[in-house]
Amino acid sequence: MIRIFPSLRFTSLLSAAKPLCSVACSSSPVREPPQRASFAEAKSAPASNSLSITPKSPLFLRTPSHATPLSEVWKWHDWAKDLASSVEVSSSNSEYSLDSAILLRELKWLIEDSIVDDQLVIHKREIANDSESVKLRASLEELYDLWRQRIEKRRPFQYVVGCEHWRDLVLCVEEGVLIPRPETELIVDMVEELVTRDDWFKNGVWADLGTGSGAIAIGVAKVLGGRGRVIATDLSPVAIAVAGNNVQRYSLQGMIEVREGSWFEPLKDVEGKLVGLVSNPPYIPSDDIPGLQAEVGRHEPKLALDGGIDGTDSLIQLCHGASRMLKRGGFFAFETNGEKQSKMIVDYMTSDHQNSFSDLKIVSDFAGIGRFVTGFRL
Amino acid sequence: MSSFIIKRSRSRSLLLWQTHGIRIRSILFSSYNSLSNPSDSTDSVSASGFSSFSTRSFKTTAFGFKFSHLNQKFGDLAYSGGSNLVSTTRSLSSEAVAVAATCDGLTVERIIANQWPILDENESDWKSHAAAISQSIQVIKRRLQWKKLLVRLKVLSAELNKPDLWNDPTHAGKISREHGSLAGKMKGVMTFERELLEHIDMLKLAKEENDSELESETLKALMEMRRVSKEKELEALLSAENDSCSCYIEVQAGAGGTESNDWASMVMEMYKTWAQRRKFSVTVVDEMPGEMAGIKRATIKVNGEYAYGYAKAEVGVHRLVRISPFDSGKRRHTSFAAVAVIPILGDGSTRVQINDSDLRIERFRSGGAGGQHANTTDSAVRIIHVPTGITATCQNERSQHMNKASAMAVLQSRLDQLEMARQTAMNAQHTQSLTEISWGNQIRTYVLHPYRMVKDLRTNYEVSDPDSVLEGDLDGFILSFLSSSLDKGDEER
Numbered sequence: 001m002i003r004i005f006p007s008l009r010f011t012s013l014l015s016a017a018k019p020l021c022s023v024a025c026s027s028s029p030v031r032e033p034p035q036r037a038s039f040a041e042a043k044s045a046p047a048s049n050s051l052s053i054t055p056k057s058p059l060f061l062r063t064p065s066h067a068t069p070l071s072e073v074w075k076w077h078d079w080a081k082d083l084a085s086s087v088e089v090s091s092s093n094s095e096y097s098l099d100s101a102i103l104l105r106e107l108k109w110l111i112e113d114s115i116v117d118d119q120l121v122i123h124k125r126e127i128a129n130d131s132e133s134v135k136l137r138a139s140l141e142e143l144y145d146l147w148r149q150r151i152e153k154r155r156p157f158q159y160v161v162g163c164e165h166w167r168d169l170v171l172c173v174e175e176g177v178l179i180p181r182p183e184t185e186l187i188v189d190m191v192e193e194l195v196t197r198d199d200w201f202k203n204g205v206w207a208d209l210g211t212g213s214g215a216i217a218i219g220v221a222k223v224l225g226g227r228g229r230v231i232a233t234d235l236s237p238v239a240i241a242v243a244g245n246n247v248q249r250y251s252l253q254g255m256i257e258v259r260e261g262s263w264f265e266p267l268k269d270v271e272g273k274l275v276g277l278v279s280n281p282p283y284i285p286s287d288d289i290p291g292l293q294a295e296v297g298r299h300e301p302k303l304a305l306d307g308g309i310d311g312t313d314s315l316i317q318l319c320h321g322a323s324r325m326l327k328r329g330g331f332f333a334f335e336t337n338g339e340k341q342s343k344m345i346v347d348y349m350t351s352d353h354q355n356s357f358s359d360l361k362i363v364s365d366f367a368g369i370g371r372f373v374t375g376f377r378l
Numbered sequence: 379m380s381s382f383i384i385k386r387s388r389s390r391s392l393l394l395w396q397t398h399g400i401r402i403r404s405i406l407f408s409s410y411n412s413l414s415n416p417s418d419s420t421d422s423v424s425a426s427g428f429s430s431f432s433t434r435s436f437k438t439t440a441f442g443f444k445f446s447h448l449n450q451k452f453g454d455l456a457y458s459g460g461s462n463l464v465s466t467t468r469s470l471s472s473e474a475v476a477v478a479a480t481c482d483g484l485t486v487e488r489i490i491a492n493q494w495p496i497l498d499e500n501e502s503d504w505k506s507h508a509a510a511i512s513q514s515i516q517v518i519k520r521r522l523q524w525k526k527l528l529v530r531l532k533v534l535s536a537e538l539n540k541p542d543l544w545n546d547p548t549h550a551g552k553i554s555r556e557h558g559s560l561a562g563k564m565k566g567v568m569t570f571e572r573e574l575l576e577h578i579d580m581l582k583l584a585k586e587e588n589d590s591e592l593e594s595e596t597l598k599a600l601m602e603m604r605r606v607s608k609e610k611e612l613e614a615l616l617s618a619e620n621d622s623c624s625c626y627i628e629v630q631a632g633a634g635g636t637e638s639n640d641w642a643s644m645v646m647e648m649y650k651t652w653a654q655r656r657k658f659s660v661t662v663v664d665e666m667p668g669e670m671a672g673i674k675r676a677t678i679k680v681n682g683e684y685a686y687g688y689a690k691a692e693v694g695v696h697r698l699v700r701i702s703p704f705d706s707g708k709r710r711h712t713s714f715a716a717v718a719v720i721p722i723l724g725d726g727s728t729r730v731q732i733n734d735s736d737l738r739i740e741r742f743r744s745g746g747a748g749g750q751h752a753n754t755t756d757s758a759v760r761i762i763h764v765p766t767g768i769t770a771t772c773q774n775e776r777s778q779h780m781n782k783a784s785a786m787a788v789l790q791s792r793l794d795q796l797e798m799a800r801q802t803a804m805n806a807q808h809t810q811s812l813t814e815i816s817w818g819n820q821i822r823t824y825v826l827h828p829y830r831m832v833k834d835l836r837t838n839y840e841v842s843d844p845d846s847v848l849e850g851d852l853d854g855f856i857l858s859f860l861s862s863s864l865d866k867g868d869e870e871r
Contacts, residue, residue, distance in 0.1 A: 165776030182757040182778035366741040
């Protein structure tokens with residue numbers, strides 16, 4: 001329930017922005033340029049381009065300007081509940097199908113994000129008065145539309161409400177930016193543990209490559225406690241805009257610098273100077289992309305998912321960069337596709353970069369999957 | 379502490395002195411008289427079973443000691459009082475043991491023994507007020523378990539006097555905190571008691587001197603005390619160690635599938651609305667839905683002062699009798715739901731230290747490749763405390779990090795509770811967690827058919843409108859249970 005509104009000025013600016021463009025984004029899978037060939041070769045977009053992108057305003061930050069009769073809200077709520085409860089019957093593929101228990105919880109959160117007054121009103125019909133009205137942050141029509149998109153188009157809930165709760169942060173997300181995963185929170189936990197143990201890491205420069213929404217960069221900046229610096233890079237202009245926005249919402253402009261470009265390209269000035277390097281690069285093998293869960297495959301950016309034939313294209317690049325960019329003693333943590341990929345990366349680092357790294361480790365996520373490779377620059 | 383008491387009684391006396399200077403002298407005289415009357419003082423002492431030694435010291439502190447310069451006659455008394463005071467505050471609990479009395483030896487005990495009729499509050503009869511207030515004081519003492527408090531205070535004072543106490547600062551801190559809180563609690567009651575008797579003194583004086591203004595003022599003060607005493611009675615219901623804490627309420631459905639899952643969710647709803655009515659904040663921590671309807675089990679966090687004190691009265695098995703809407707044959711069903719209540723200890727209390735290495739953290743519903751492959755808003759985690767096997771789950775937060783934090787808080791409270799149960803044999807039934815509640819421990823029955831009634835099996839308190847109860851109107855049940863469990867079977871007279 002922690003919600004932080006760091007910058008009021010910015011909030012009001014955002015709330016003036018037009019509502020989520022729903023139809024265009026969700027009626028068809030997000031069109032992505034066939035990008036995955038090589039990120040290093042891809043040209044970084046001119047700076048003016050990314051500046052022109054205005055991040056969308058998430059539901060919970062919009063102005064509650066839609067006074068709506070309670071009875072109408074209840075009607076919508078009943079409809080939404082019925083729709084959520086009916087999904088299990090209709091879908092067939094069990095692993096990636098919708099789950100009504102989860103949908104009902106999402107509905108609760110959708111209400112939490114869209115009703116200003118005590119959201120309990122929605123559950124307390126007996127107590128509330130029929131003629132009352134509530135202030136909504138979106139029109140009822142839009143709420144109907146949003147919920148339909150969630151269920152019929154399988155639009156990820158986080159895009160529907162425009163935010164993702166991640167660690168103790170609320171990050172704005174939108175189409176074109178990968179929704180940060182719960183597993184990835186552990187990267188920040190590892191950094192936190194490291195910097196509490198050793199102050200050296202607190203004062204240096206960190207880099208988060210392929211930052212997307214800026215999640216890891218913001219998480220790391222917060223555990224550094226105001227002393228170090230983080231440079232967050234991304235190739236995607238949308239990600240740059242969204243990450244910049246999130247950094248600003250947490251008033252971390254002084255600590256985090258968002259730079260547009262491919263992997264280490266924008267980091268030439270800090271070569272050999274990083275104390276830490278973290279990344280959640282695209283790691284899904286190309287062949288797996290078509291079979292992905294609808295929410296992921298149809299809506300999230302392939303740029304952030306597709307890791308080449310065996311999924312390690314970007315990870316290999318990161319390994320190279322790590323030996324070049326890190327200071328002696330510097331730390332790195334990369335997320336991978338799981339046990340198999342983690343082992344490949346560890347093998348690669350021990351054989352091809354024999355004398356570069358020490359303490360190479362595979363760290364499991366909470367599901368017990370060997371999700372991360374970590375180590376130190378010798 | 380002793381200096382504090384002296385200061386207090388001084389300011390009190392001085393105040394009296396300033397306003398009613400002349401009268402004080404006469405009170406002092408009569409107080410001296412009553413003290414010098416041996417039969418009177420031993421009487422009041424034996425009646426309550428306290429040592430005459432400390433009684434005397436109390437009286438002298440209150441009246442004689444401060445005014446020793448006034449009259450040579452008080453010299454002896456004042457000195458002995460002074461030395462007594464020092465020894466008593468050191469060895470035991472100066473005040474706690476003393477019995478307050480009026481100048482003519484009237485005590486709360488005696489007022490009750492007199493059986494003065496208690497009239498309506500608006501009747502300006504001082505005896506009626508005094509009798510009502512005295513009864514309240516008696517109820518309050520009983521609810522606070524006065525005798526146990528006295529014993530405990532003695533133990534604590536003895537502990538505090540040990541020269542090596544501060545060799546173990548944590549222990550010392552705990553002891554002195556408990557001592558302070560007990561002494562404070564007792565002092566509140568004793569002050570109240572003394573106030574009553576002082577008012578009575580004042581009233582008698584006013585009558586003697588035909589000061590009608592003073593008389594009516596004092597009567598008014600007595601009436602106010604009578605009102606306050608009722609509030610204090612209620613407060614005394616919630617005076618156990620962790621009563622003021624927030625808490626978790628857990629409900630678990632009994633066997634019987636959908637009907638009993640539905641009952642469990644009705645019970646949970648009942649607590650949610652009850653808590654909201656009491657202006658507590660409610661958050662769902664964990665909820666395992668039933669297959670068709672209702673819940674198999676759920677945990678809510680109830681935040682607010684005295685949430686635990688009230689909710690602990692609900693621990694046990696709740697039984698429902700109705701025609702099940704899930705039974706096409708329209709038969710009558712009996713189902714059960716078990717309720718557990720866990721206090722969330724404040725920062726001041728000692729909490730169990732949890733070692734990270736003792737924990738295993740799992741994603742609650744894992745499966746599939748995870749990571750970038752999956753987009754789910756479900757980030758529930760389960761934390762297992764390996765040495766005890768105790769687990770906690772949270773799935774209602776919007777991030778894994780918060781789910782983990784929330785589950786850790788539940789785990790902490792469960793471990794604290796386990797530790798509490800281990801350390802003290804205090805009130806075993808409140809410290810049971812769900813797994814330990816025997817399904818035989820039924821506390822209340824809710825009948826919707828063939829007749830309508832809710833009845834508490836512990837107190838026989840009953841209500842003929844189950845709907846209101848299920849909508850959270852539980853205070854009647856809770857207060858009747860709390861008072862009956864504190865008021866019954868006690869030795870304090």
